[in-house]
Amino acid sequence: MSSLKKYGWNSFHQEKFNLYHQQDHSIGRVISIKGFKYYLMTENGELETELSGKLLYGSENEDLPKVGDWVYFLDYDKSGYIIDILPRKNSMSRKTPGNKTEKQILAANVDYAFIVQGLDRDYNIMRLERYLTQVVACNITPIVILNKADLVENMRLYEEEVLKLQRNCEIFFCSTLTGLGIDRILNSLKEAKTYILIGSSGVGKSSLINSLTNNEMQKTNATSKANSKGKHTTTTRDLFLLPNGSLLIDTPGMREFGLTSEEGVNTNSLFPALEALSAQCRYSDCRHLNEEACAVKDAVNMGALPLEIYESYVKLLKEQRRFEIRIEDKKRLNKQFGKITREAKDYRKRNKY
Ligand SMILES: Nc1nc2c(ncn2[C@@H]2O[C@H](COP(=O)(O)OP(=O)(O)OP(=O)(O)O)[C@@H](O)[C@H]2O)c(=O)[nH]1
Numbered sequence: 001m002s003s004l005k006k007y008g009w010n011s012f013h014q015e016k017f018n019l020y021h022q023q024d025h026s027i028g029r030v031i032s033i034k035g036f037k038y039y040l041m042t043e044n045g046e047l048e049t050e051l052s053g054k055l056l057y058g059s060e061n062e063d064l065p066k067v068g069d070w071v072y073f074l075d076y077d078k079s080g081y082i083i084d085i086l087p088r089k090n091s092m093s094r095k096t097p098g099n100k101t102e103k104q105i106l107a108a109n110v111d112y113a114f115i116v117q118g119l120d121r122d123y124n125i126m127r128l129e130r131y132l133t134q135v136v137a138c139n140i141t142p143i144v145i146l147n148k149a150d151l152v153e154n155m156r157l158y159e160e161e162v163l164k165l166q167r168n169c170e171i172f173f174c175s176t177l178t179g180l181g182i183d184r185i186l187n188s189l190k191e192a193k194t195y196i197l198i199g200s201s202g203v204g205k206s207s208l209i210n211s212l213t214n215n216e217m218q219k220t221n222a223t224s225k226a227n228s229k230g231k232h233t234t235t236t237r238d239l240f241l242l243p244n245g246s247l248l249i250d251t252p253g254m255r256e257f258g259l260t261s262e263e264g265v266n267t268n269s270l271f272p273a274l275e276a277l278s279a280q281c282r283y284s285d286c287r288h289l290n291e292e293a294c295a296v297k298d299a300v301n302m303g304a305l306p307l308e309i310y311e312s313y314v315k316l317l318k319e320q321r322r323f324e325i326r327i328e329d330k331k332r333l334n335k336q337f338g339k340i341t342r343e344a345k346d347y348r349k350r351n352k353y
């Protein structure tokens with residue numbers, strides 16, 4: 001297999017490339033970013049590159065290359081200049097931490113997301129539901145991993161609770177400590193597909209990577225480091241090939257895992273449990289908030305729909321509204337600003353200074 005195919009190159013990307021490329025452009029996938037340096041996997045192995053001026057100065061953060069992006073570049077001697085990214089299949093994003101409405105892209109072109117929780121104090125079904133919602137909204141297939149299974153007596157109870165979310169996604173139990181369940185996860189991994197690991201700090205992501213790589217990657221991909229406050233942080237965000245041929249992207253713990261609404265995503269369809277019920281609401285555009293004859297609210301009241309699911313739906317709705325309103329504001333402001341600068345330019349031209 002060519003090294004590009006090993007790294008996930010497929011007909012989707014080829015088609016995009018055919019639309020955009022010029023003869024002297026080469027192709028690579030971003031495997032890590034360190035400051036201004038972008039490290040690519042190319043047909044001829046790893047290559048250190050930088051952004052071209054156009055990309056560096058003319059782009060919104062969203063449009064800059066992220067780990068997992070396919071880019072086309074000019075190959076110069078021992079380095080390269082990235083011309084642009086190819087359209088993404090999807091991206092894992094979250095709201096930019098803090099008060100802004102921007103979304104932050106954590107990784108691009110992701111097939112599966114392992115959502116990892118530890119079966120210790122970390123386990124939280126509401127948070128799991130939020131992660132699931134976010135992953136599905138990003139158009140990525142979620143897989144639940146409940147680690148530290150050695151700490152609980154009855155895994156079945158947890159499984160039942162996750163099944164109640166009606167996500168129809170795979171659930172794995174494992175313990176990186178005892179090795180329980182690791183083989184099942186390994187056997188499920190698909191060649192040349194890209195996986196991402198998400199979960200709070202301390203759930204065992206680093207331990208899991210070590211287990212999945214037979215500890216081979218411990219040195220080169222050492223991800224956990226205690227900072228000055230003694231808090232564990234993941235410092236590198238890399239894409240790498242596992243011994244069995246699948247690709248893994250490791251991201252820092254997403255403690256502030258906010259939601260961004262993807263355009264065109266119907267909120268109901270993010271909640272399968274709600275979707276079936278909403279067909280029975282009186283109003284076809286029922287938001288299941290204050291409307292009369294709402295089958296969703298009835299189901300919650302009768303205990304047929306878990307309250308957690310309804311609550312996370314309402315939360316998402318609120319988040320989306322806030323996000324949409326701010327985007328509208330931003331667009332309006334940008335438009336006004338554009339008009340002002342255009343007028344200023346015209347004025348300067350007319351008056352020649
Ligand atoms: N009991 C038990 N402890 C585990 C298991 N897996 C990991 N741990 C422990 O959990 C702690 C955190 O593990 P890490 O692998 O560093 O967690 P992480 O998710 O990579 O954390 P960050 O790098 O901060 O994001 C360590 O003390 C591990 O020894 C497990 O299966 N069972």
Ligand SMILES: [Zn+2]
Nearest residue numbers: 281286288294
């Ligand atoms: Zn309703």
